[in-house]
Amino acid sequence: MSNWKRLEKLNGGEPIWYSDPVLDTKDEVWFFAPNTRMRELCVWSQGVRDKHDPEAEQFGAPVTGRVTLYDLRGSQLYVDVEFRGDQAVLRRGVLNGASLYRLVPAGDIEALLARYRALGFREGTPWNVTKNRVTVRQYLKGTSTGWSVHVDGASMFEGFRNETPAASREAAIAGTEKCIRAREKAGFRLYNIELTSAAHPNPEPKPAKGTPTRAAPPKGPTFAKPKNAYEAVDTAIAMLRDLHERIPTGHFVAELIDVKKERKRVASVEPEVAFFTRMHKQRLGRWKDVKAAKPGKKESSWSYFLRVYGSITWILDSAVDDELPSFLCGNIAGGGWSCLEIADELYDTDSLVEATGNTDLEDLQVFHGGWHTHRSFAFDPRAVSPTGERPIIPFDESLQKLPRATKAERIQPFGLWLHKHVSRLVRTAERNLREVL
Structure with a gap:
């Protein structure tokens, strides 16, 4: 059972959502608090309670690069970074769930990524976490107009069904970024990230240099064929x-x-x-x-x-x-x-x-x-x-x-x-x- 008083203290004495944290270490705790619409993700990191930054959610400079880390061992967490000039939009969240946005100087991102790699987050790409699971980015304009996009193999998919093949995976990603930029100019903003099964072959993401390695699970025994x-x-x-x-x-x-x-x-x-x-x-x-x-x-x-x-x-x-x-x-x-x-x-x-x-x-x-x-x-x-x-x-x-x-x-x-x-x-x-x- 979680220590609710501890979580309330980490949240500055404000109300919390009484569910177990999705990440709980000595220096990093991700937990939930209620708000007017749904439960809100709270991140307490290295002694600081990070607040959701509305400016980060609306920051509209062009994306010049992306990095995404994933931790699928339990609560399905992610750390997603959009480099936008000398600033970066840092999103930490639960896949297909709540997230927290924050603007961070681009020069501070590598240290943040190294920290999350040390906590067990795994290197992915912004478009897939494994060769069989791809990343879907969902955008919203206003309160009801939605659009989703993902890259699978050498194709861009809009709304899961509309497939646009490209000459290569790189070309598909470039086309997807172009579409995202056009949507952002039209007022769409990213509101959710989730995974879906791949329909095409995708590259297996490789860990960054210096990333702590995890020991592979031991192999299982061979079971004899049952006689009856x-x-x-x-x-x-x-x-x-x-x-x-x-x-x-x-x-x-x-x-x-x-x-x-x-x-x-x-x-x-x-x-x-x-x-x-x-x-x-x-x-x-x-x-x-x-x-x-x-x-x-x-x-x-x-x-x-x-x-x-x-x-x-x-x-x-x-x-x-x-x-x-x-x-x-x-x-x-x-x-x-x-x-x-x-x-x-x-x-x-x-x-x-x-x-x-x-x-x-x-x-x-x-x-x-x-x-x-x-x-x-x-x-x-x-x-x-x-x-x-x-x-x-x-x-x-x-x-x-x-x-x-x-x-x-x-x-x-x-x-x-x-x-x-x-x-x-x-x-x-x-x-x-x-x-x-």
């Missing part, structure tokens, strides 16, 4: 446990979390810690002392999973969700951004049947989250194998007609499905995690 559906369940759980422990940032498995001891880890991925904890109270830490067990006689691999492990709730930072089928747990903010949520009685099909009148859906057993975004799965009760396994079908609230029934002899056991699904998710997630660390 029960071993497949155990192996899938072991893979999740390994990634949770080996790369302890950017994600977590709720069943392995001790919130009292690991609150910061939870908050770095899901800021609404109190709500998240209440919502998933029964799942948190439930694997702490769990080990693989002996399957019961005629026990299905699904029943084995429920008896031994009970649930899976894998929570991701949105910075590492590229190519992962992600959704909000429970379809509610604060439930956690997940690519894998498995539990019994996740969804009430009776209410769906009542709302749609489609009685074909009433016996489905939904066991995976994401039913509102075509990410869910359900057991089909129309067939069952001799070992009690049932077919697995995709599920969504918009489902109107069940797929053709599966023959009992062709049913894939839940354990084998889980192992294949988790193997694919873990491989993708580890790639994403390594890119942002």
